[in-house]
Amino acid sequence: MNLEILQNELSGTIRTVPDFPKPGIQFKDITTLINNAKAFNMLMEFLEERYKKNDLDFIAGIESRGFIFGAALATRLKKGFVPIRKKGKLPFTSVAEKYVLEYGFDEVEIHIDAFRDIQKAKVLLIDDLIATGGTAEASVKLINSIGGNCVEACFLLRLLDFDAVDKIKQYTKVFTILDI
Ligand code: AMP
Numbered sequence: 001m002n003l004e005i006l007q008n009e010l011s012g013t014i015r016t017v018p019d020f021p022k023p024g025i026q027f028k029d030i031t032t033l034i035n036n037a038k039a040f041n042m043l044m045e046f047l048e049e050r051y052k053k054n055d056l057d058f059i060a061g062i063e064s065r066g067f068i069f070g071a072a073l074a075t076r077l078k079k080g081f082v083p084i085r086k087k088g089k090l091p092f093t094s095v096a097e098k099y100v101l102e103y104g105f106d107e108v109e110i111h112i113d114a115f116r117d118i119q120k121a122k123v124l125l126i127d128d129l130i131a132t133g134g135t136a137e138a139s140v141k142l143i144n145s146i147g148g149n150c151v152e153a154c155f156l157l158r159l160l161d162f163d164a165v166d167k168i169k170q171y172t173k174v175f176t177i178l179d180i
Pocket of ligand 1: 025026027028029062063064065100101127128129130131132133134135136164
């Protein structure tokens with residue numbers, strides 16, 4: 001499937017909610033994409049096509065919307081899924097990275113054994129949106145810090161108000177579907 005066809009299909013399915021969760025934030029709501037069967041399936045079909053030749057070992061998704069796309073893609077590609085979670089949510093021994101968010105500070109964690117016994121596991125990182133890039137940068141660092149190799153970071157939406165993609169490109173390749 002052609003990227004332009006996908007972009008045309010998806011662009012009308014994302015809802016902007018002003019002043020959520022704080023005044024001044026234009027929140028990009030993807031629930032209106034995932035409850036649209038045609039749009040959600042076109043997106044997953046496109047991602048499956050794009051990544052099936054990458055010989056990935058794992059898909060890592062960032063809490064919480066990255067779990068939706070990451071887990072769906074993992075089952076399509078028949079790969080394992082690894083959650084990157086907010087601090088204090090993972091039950092087993094984890095490593096952590098702090099970062100600055102568009103609306104605050106946070107910390108993400110990954111289980112130390114997330115890539116099982118696979119050396120230099122090839123990992124695709126996925127999330128719904130990249131704004132400042134803080135969450136993604138911390139997540140790529142986590143993947144690499146436990147012995148993985150983040151081969152690409154994929155985002156459905158890129159907020160052009162922030163110049164984040166170049167920052168992430170220092171660590172890995174970046175692919176975004178809709179730039180807004
Ligand atoms: P950042 O670390 O600034 O790139 O922020 C990315 C993370 O915060 C992603 O997990 C997004 O889901 C969430 N996020 C940041 N800004 C927005 C926004 N305007 N709309 C929806 N989600 C956002």
